[in-house]
Amino acid sequence: MSQMLSLKLKIWRQDGPNDKGRFADYNVSEIPDDASFLEMLDILNEQLIEKGDIPIEFPHDCREGICGTCGVMVNGRAHGPEHGTATCQLHMRKFANGDTIVIEPWRARAFPVVKDLIVDRSPLDRIIEAGGYVSAPTGTATDANETPIPKDVAESAMDAAACIGCGACVAACPNSAGQLFTSAKVWQLNSLPQGQPERHRRVEAMVETMEQFFGSCTNHGECTEACPKEVPQDFIAYLNRDYMKAKVANRRMASR
Amino acid sequence: MLPDAKIPEGPMADKWDNHKFSIKLVNPANKRKFRVIIVGSGLAGASAAATLGELGYNVDLFTFHDSPRRAHSIAAQGGINAAKNYRNDGDSIYRLFYDTVKGGDYRSREANVYRLSQVSVDIIDQMVAQGVPFAREYGGLLDNRSFGGAQVSRTFYARGQTGQQLLLGAYQQMMRQVAEGKVRLFTNTEMLDVVMKDGEAAGIVYRDLITGEIGSHSAHAVVLATGGYGNVFYLSTNAMACNVTAAWRAHRKGAHFANPCYTQIHPTCIPVSDEFQSKLTLMSESLRNDGRIWVPRNNDESRPPGQIPESDRYYYLEEKYPAFGNLVPRDVASRNAKTVVDEGKGIGPLKNGVYLDFAEAIQRDGADVIESKYGNLFQMYERITAEDPYSIPMRIYPASHYTMGGLWVDYNLMTSIPGLYCTGEANFSDHGANRLGASALMQGLADGYFVLPYTIGDYLAPKLNQEPVSTDDPVFTQAEQETKDQVDRFMSMGGSRSPDYFHRELGKLVWDNIGMARNSTGLENVVGEIKALQSEFWSDLRIPGNPETVNSSLEKAGRVADFFELAELMARDALDREESCGGHFREEFQTPEGEALRNDEDFAHVSAWAWQGPDTPQVKETEELTFEEVELTQRSYK
Numbered sequence: 001m002s003q004m005l006s007l008k009l010k011i012w013r014q015d016g017p018n019d020k021g022r023f024a025d026y027n028v029s030e031i032p033d034d035a036s037f038l039e040m041l042d043i044l045n046e047q048l049i050e051k052g053d054i055p056i057e058f059p060h061d062c063r064e065g066i067c068g069t070c071g072v073m074v075n076g077r078a079h080g081p082e083h084g085t086a087t088c089q090l091h092m093r094k095f096a097n098g099d100t101i102v103i104e105p106w107r108a109r110a111f112p113v114v115k116d117l118i119v120d121r122s123p124l125d126r127i128i129e130a131g132g133y134v135s136a137p138t139g140t141a142t143d144a145n146e147t148p149i150p151k152d153v154a155e156s157a158m159d160a161a162a163c164i165g166c167g168a169c170v171a172a173c174p175n176s177a178g179q180l181f182t183s184a185k186v187w188q189l190n191s192l193p194q195g196q197p198e199r200h201r202r203v204e205a206m207v208e209t210m211e212q213f214f215g216s217c218t219n220h221g222e223c224t225e226a227c228p229k230e231v232p233q234d235f236i237a238y239l240n241r242d243y244m245k246a247k248v249a250n251r252r253m254a255s256r
Numbered sequence: 257m258l259p260d261a262k263i264p265e266g267p268m269a270d271k272w273d274n275h276k277f278s279i280k281l282v283n284p285a286n287k288r289k290f291r292v293i294i295v296g297s298g299l300a301g302a303s304a305a306a307t308l309g310e311l312g313y314n315v316d317l318f319t320f321h322d323s324p325r326r327a328h329s330i331a332a333q334g335g336i337n338a339a340k341n342y343r344n345d346g347d348s349i350y351r352l353f354y355d356t357v358k359g360g361d362y363r364s365r366e367a368n369v370y371r372l373s374q375v376s377v378d379i380i381d382q383m384v385a386q387g388v389p390f391a392r393e394y395g396g397l398l399d400n401r402s403f404g405g406a407q408v409s410r411t412f413y414a415r416g417q418t419g420q421q422l423l424l425g426a427y428q429q430m431m432r433q434v435a436e437g438k439v440r441l442f443t444n445t446e447m448l449d450v451v452m453k454d455g456e457a458a459g460i461v462y463r464d465l466i467t468g469e470i471g472s473h474s475a476h477a478v479v480l481a482t483g484g485y486g487n488v489f490y491l492s493t494n495a496m497a498c499n500v501t502a503a504w505r506a507h508r509k510g511a512h513f514a515n516p517c518y519t520q521i522h523p524t525c526i527p528v529s530d531e532f533q534s535k536l537t538l539m540s541e542s543l544r545n546d547g548r549i550w551v552p553r554n555n556d557e558s559r560p561p562g563q564i565p566e567s568d569r570y571y572y573l574e575e576k577y578p579a580f581g582n583l584v585p586r587d588v589a590s591r592n593a594k595t596v597v598d599e600g601k602g603i604g605p606l607k608n609g610v611y612l613d614f615a616e617a618i619q620r621d622g623a624d625v626i627e628s629k630y631g632n633l634f635q636m637y638e639r640i641t642a643e644d645p646y647s648i649p650m651r652i653y654p655a656s657h658y659t660m661g662g663l664w665v666d667y668n669l670m671t672s673i674p675g676l677y678c679t680g681e682a683n684f685s686d687h688g689a690n691r692l693g694a695s696a697l698m699q700g701l702a703d704g705y706f707v708l709p710y711t712i713g714d715y716l717a718p719k720l721n722q723e724p725v726s727t728d729d730p731v732f733t734q735a736e737q738e739t740k741d742q743v744d745r746f747m748s749m750g751g752s753r754s755p756d757y758f759h760r761e762l763g764k765l766v767w768d769n770i771g772m773a774r775n776s777t778g779l780e781n782v783v784g785e786i787k788a789l790q791s792e793f794w795s796d797l798r799i800p801g802n803p804e805t806v807n808s809s810l811e812k813a814g815r816v817a818d819f820f821e822l823a824e825l826m827a828r829d830a831l832d833r834e835e836s837c838g839g840h841f842r843e844e845f846q847t848p849e850g851e852a853l854r855n856d857e858d859f860a861h862v863s864a865w866a867w868q869g870p871d872t873p874q875v876k877e878t879e880e881l882t883f884e885e886v887e888l889t890q891r892s893y894k
Contacts, residue, residue: 034529064331158415
């Protein structure tokens, strides 16, 4: 049977992007340790509504670790204490009775706070829009088995493609850099045969769009630590190498 | 009146080609003169937006998510079917068609299913071209696996994240059109009404979920790709925000709602653990290949599972269905789990589950083999339950997963409102009374990539050089006012209960009476109970805060209001359908062996319900289903 927890919560409240924001303290009790972290916030919100207070807005949707909507800082760590786990898959049994838990939104200049724990992550969409695709209009494809792809290449592309776009990498980075997110998509598409024709154009456009929003990577490695899908940091080295090659190749193309 | 389904003439295999030739086209230079609204950015919406943009149409895409990549298609695990016959195991377009019609218990429209099977092969080609990293063999060619309800291996997959990879492929293809300026994105924007002018769809009313602004958009046509209504059960495998609102508000404007009682309950989900549980998590169907399902024979059993001897275990599927055993289809597996739990044999702290036991498979194949097959699922299970499935049997129980019913559409995917289309899970057409595994992704992408982009031209072509209705037109200002009035009503109610409270209570009524097994007494009674709870909702609801900012309680209130009306229609549809078929099991109609007993004489039809106003029950109209190719038989898995 579930153990019941009593907890002290310090939660960031902010009415909107222009509000200064502040921490508010809440005491909750009778939290089953089988509950998920987000269900703990549901219980708190239900109590707030009953008291006539305004519930806490927090990002969430699928609650099975795949949509990438959720994500808060739990005691200063993106997605909380459990490795390779999105906030929605974190369960209260990871906490002890009487704990104080500090809950904040992602902190990054590129991700302004919308309300309470919700931030605006649209710059990630701008990076994809810049080149995170293969230009293959519907109807133009040849038979799927016409181009064999070595299993290891497909597997490695899948390791990168597992990124859920939650933004924890940015939130965990002391520079708020977007390299892990960007490199994951670049690695996926630039390592596959289908991605080759646009390879140089893609990496240049995606990196330069990224730099409009995010800080620079200085190899801290916090991103991979925080990533709920454990996307490896070495993709960033590949991103940098491919970007350099693209700059040369694209200049050579332009001078022809 | 229910419009004609527009099923093309000719032999089944030629219908789609004939139809494509006979419908009107919009020439390439004229496509840019049309604007199309798409609501929803899942597989059906994103693929349609990308393709229409590539063709030259102007697309406005609306999603209530903060990014189109969050749509719930992303959570599909198992795979996507296609009749490629890459395994050389006898698959064909005809076999996929046949399996799908049979799997749907003969309650789907043959012509639509045949077309779905035809275009399935193009989907795989298209997704590989988009850079989707499907699983591959060492030779570099695509891998396949088998799935429920089929005797061939036709399922393509990307680890346990097939839905994610397909959705991201379609999303990326759409984002290219966003960069090209052909698709305009409206994120954090929820559609709240369909606007009609002269009997045709003219646009939508939306609420900006960040600022609370209520406004309108107009276009030449509107496409709803807004998913299913499984969250009417409150607890389901759907994401928290999945809802029926877009489809329901179209229904209130005149679109027929078809077969609402066809809901799929998936047999292998993690059981509820406490009152505050917010959702249920699916454990892939593939686990039934190696796991054995059982409960203790003795209702008062208190020993841990490992200490219960074989003689005291009831392997109910293996005993009742020796031929298929643990691999019976989803509806049969779910119903039997309910039977043993209702008998008091349930296991776990709340006695609300059955065991899915891997002990024998681990002893036979070794733990490492089982880990290589199911490691990620075992890990997910362990995270949620804190139990190790390598040493303790998993606890599972059925949960709401998918809805086969939805807005009625004709062969062109147009609803009974001219100019209003419906694609993907939100429509009703392809899965009959039960969907086969790995067919939802196939249908979403078929509709968006290969069906709608052709058929929408037939409606648009005659409208060349007509401007969309202005959003200053009274039809828009009136619809906006009605939406504002509803928001004001929610905000001023000043009751004491949250929308979640009412949703949870409604879900219990729906689960207990319109769930895995239904009977006339329960269905007749539940209508009254739903109405009683509904009137409490409309008097005792409390929405805190203000509507000019993010207010998730306000968002939920509108969705729960629609779930109430849908639940009532589900009950009446289930009561009306005096037979059992697929996911719709009426206890009064079963074979002596306890299997679903169809009544083809009286019920081989689509029940399409027409809205009659808020205080009058919907009226049923029917589309007769004719079967030219497939012979109707009793399904048996003994």
